[in-house]
Amino acid sequence: MDLFDCIVIGSGHAGSCAALSAVEHGCQRVLIIDKCPEEWVGGNGYFTAGAHRTVHGGLYDLLSIVKNRPSPEVLERIDMTPYTRENFASDIMRLGDGKSDPALVDALVDNSRDAVDWLAKYVGTPFTFSFNRQAYEVNGRQKFWGGMVLSVEDGGKGLIAAHQRALEKAGVMVWFDSPALSLVTKGDSVSGVVVRKDGQEVELGARAVILAAGGFEASAELRERHLGAGWKLARVRGTPYNTGDGFALAKAVGAKFTGDWGGCHSTCWDASAAADAGERDLTNQFTKSGYPLGIMVNANGLRFVDEGEDYRNYTYAKFGRAILHQPGGFAFQIWDSKVIRHLRKEEYGDGITEKIFADSLSELADKLAGHGLGQKSTFLETLDHFNAAVRHHRDEYPGLQWDPAVKDGFSTQSSVTKLALPKSNWALTLDTPPYMAVKVACGVTFTFGGLSIDARSAAVLSESGREIGGLFCTGEMVGGLFYNNYPGGSGLTAGAVFGRKAGRAAAQTIR
Numbered sequence: 297m298d299l300f301d302c303i304v305i306g307s308g309h310a311g312s313c314a315a316l317s318a319v320e321h322g323c324q325r326v327l328i329i330d331k332c333p334e335e336w337v338g339g340n341g342y343f344t345a346g347a348h349r350t351v352h353g354g355l356y357d358l359l360s361i362v363k364n365r366p367s368p369e370v371l372e373r374i375d376m377t378p379y380t381r382e383n384f385a386s387d388i389m390r391l392g393d394g395k396s397d398p399a400l401v402d403a404l405v406d407n408s409r410d411a412v413d414w415l416a417k418y419v420g421t422p423f424t425f426s427f428n429r430q431a432y433e434v435n436g437r438q439k440f441w442g443g444m445v446l447s448v449e450d451g452g453k454g455l456i457a458a459h460q461r462a463l464e465k466a467g468v469m470v471w472f473d474s475p476a477l478s479l480v481t482k483g484d485s486v487s488g489v490v491v492r493k494d495g496q497e498v499e500l501g502a503r504a505v506i507l508a509a510g511g512f513e514a515s516a517e518l519r520e521r522h523l524g525a526g527w528k529l530a531r532v533r534g535t536p537y538n539t540g541d542g543f544a545l546a547k548a549v550g551a552k553f554t555g556d557w558g559g560c561h562s563t564c565w566d567a568s569a570a571a572d573a574g575e576r577d578l579t580n581q582f583t584k585s586g587y588p589l590g591i592m593v594n595a596n597g598l599r600f601v602d603e604g605e606d607y608r609n610y611t612y613a614k615f616g617r618a619i620l621h622q623p624g625g626f627a628f629q630i631w632d633s634k635v636i637r638h639l640r641k642e643e644y645g646d647g648i649t650e651k652i653f654a655d656s657l658s659e660l661a662d663k664l665a666g667h668g669l670g671q672k673s674t675f676l677e678t679l680d681h682f683n684a685a686v687r688h689h690r691d692e693y694p695g696l697q698w699d700p701a702v703k704d705g706f707s708t709q710s711s712v713t714k715l716a717l718p719k720s721n722w723a724l725t726l727d728t729p730p731y732m733a734v735k736v737a738c739g740v741t742f743t744f745g746g747l748s749i750d751a752r753s754a755a756v757l758s759e760s761g762r763e764i765g766g767l768f769c770t771g772e773m774v775g776g777l778f779y780n781n782y783p784g785g786s787g788l789t790a791g792a793v794f795g796r797k798a799g800r801a802a803a804q805t806i807r
């Protein structure tokens with residue numbers, strides 16, 4: 297029987313971090329197995345924008361790790377406020393309704409800055425400042441917003457390419473088309489993995505096994521079972537291979553499940569996107585995150601969320617669910633010519649999505665009817681009430697400045713009019729043609745429920761609360777960190793933080 301120091305199940309970002317950390321801390325024979333074919337390497341990590349949320353001390357704190365270091369003149373024009381550990385922890389807690397496990401939150405937050413440094417220096421991740429996604433140019437200044445400032449050059453493709461180079465250099469073996477079928481145990485500990493390789497079931501020995509096999513978001517059956525009725529209609533944004541296998545393996549050895557099993561990360565996603573898997577060329581470009589600058593209406597012509605409730609990266613992960621629950625499971629995002637230029641090119645550029653233009657709201661309604669809008673009169677009424685509410689607010693607060701980079705208080709709620717469903721920030725009238733609309737559906741990203749782990753070592757805990765010897769976990773499989781909603785850019789950082797811990801703890805088991 298082949299014996300490894302450490303076997304990692306899953307070749308995504310979290311699994312790659314774990315394998316590299318295992319080597320860094322002394323493991324010699326490290327193997328990653330993935331059930332996907334080689335052309336699907338990188339799991340969901342490949343599909344990301346590469347956004348990493350981290351504690352930081354402002355612009356000059358991060359300069360040493362970014363590739364797109366701005367010129368001195370541009371540096372002078374950047375506003376980037378520090379993001380403290382309290383900011384990061386309170387964002388997770390606030391969005392998770394206070395339910396997140398404080399030990400996991402502290403571990404993520406306190407190790408986030410060190411993790412991005414490690415990714416930059418040890419893995420070679422080409423970080424960049426995220427000008428296109430996280431900053432707006434306002435009055436000649438580049439203003440970052442929403443606490444998140446780092447992306448990766450070429451997004452998830454650049455992230456996974458860096459991992460592949462680092463894994464090769466570190467001598468980590470990677471087997472594709474090799475699903476883990478079960479965990480092998482000796483006494484109370486895990487001592488190996490049964491894998492299907494070249495059509496054969498093979499038992500491999502391992503001193504440590506790290507679970508990094510993703511959530512169950514790509515299984516329509518498990519989505520329907522855990523997330524609820526209707527979730528089979530969600531479109532899978534990333535890899536089709538995250539079908540909950542890791543949880544079945546862990547359950548069979550008595551692992552404890554925890555967290556928000558009814559919750560997931562889901563976003564506004566192009567309604568024309570495929571249902572069962574992401575697309576490896578356009579990847580994250582099917583995301584449609586321009587709603588804070590406009591409004592969203594459902595098939596009945598009604599708004600259904602406060603599009604300006606918070607910065608986009610604090611609302612986008614829950615609005616997919618809101619769309620799924622609308623009639624037909626779709627919605628329309630709508631803007632007028634005042635803001636169209638602010639929409640991100642990679643999501644709304646020509647040839648990226650179907651854009652529906654019209655010179656009047658009535659014409660727009662007629663065109664949207666061909667895409668599923670059922671109630672033209674309600675749609676026009678919604679726009680009418682919305683515009684009136686915005687105008688009343690403007691009359692009452694003439695001194696306010698519209699600013700997409702801050703929560704500007706441009707709202708629909710004045711002493712004259714209050715909409716039953718407000719738009720709390722960035723509310724502008726939709727009255728200047730041409731109008732533009734895009735049809736969106738719910739894209740499911742990853743699931744929140746997972747395994748209970750020790751926050752210090754990433755060891756998997758058993759139902760009785762003790763550590764299962766030789767078994768560790770990272771990435772989407774970790775439960776208890778996110779509930780209901782999520783601050784954008786936290787998933788990759790969490791995968792790195794707990795992956796590093798798992799790799800280090802795996803190495804300790806061989807000492």
Ligand SMILES: Cc1cc2nc3c(=O)[nH]c(=O)nc-3n(C[C@H](O)[C@H](O)[C@H](O)COP(=O)(O)OP(=O)(O)OC[C@H]3O[C@@H](n4cnc5c(N)ncnc54)[C@H](O)[C@@H]3O)c2cc1C
Pocket residue numbers: 305306307308309310311329330331332336337338339340341342343344345346347348349474475476477508509510511533534535537538539540541542574579580740741742770771772773784785786787788789791
């Ligand atoms: C479109 C999109 C955009 C995103 N953008 C961002 C972003 O910008 N920033 C951010 O922080 N997060 C983002 N995320 C979330 C992020 O991708 C995840 O948080 C992170 O990649 C999870 O890493 P992971 O290694 O746990 O899972 P994955 O990267 O999905 O890896 C899991 C791997 O396990 C393999 N596997 C499954 N079952 C088995 C089995 N039985 N045997 C062997 N292997 C198995 C799968 O094939 C897969 O390769 C995005 C996700 C998507 C889909």
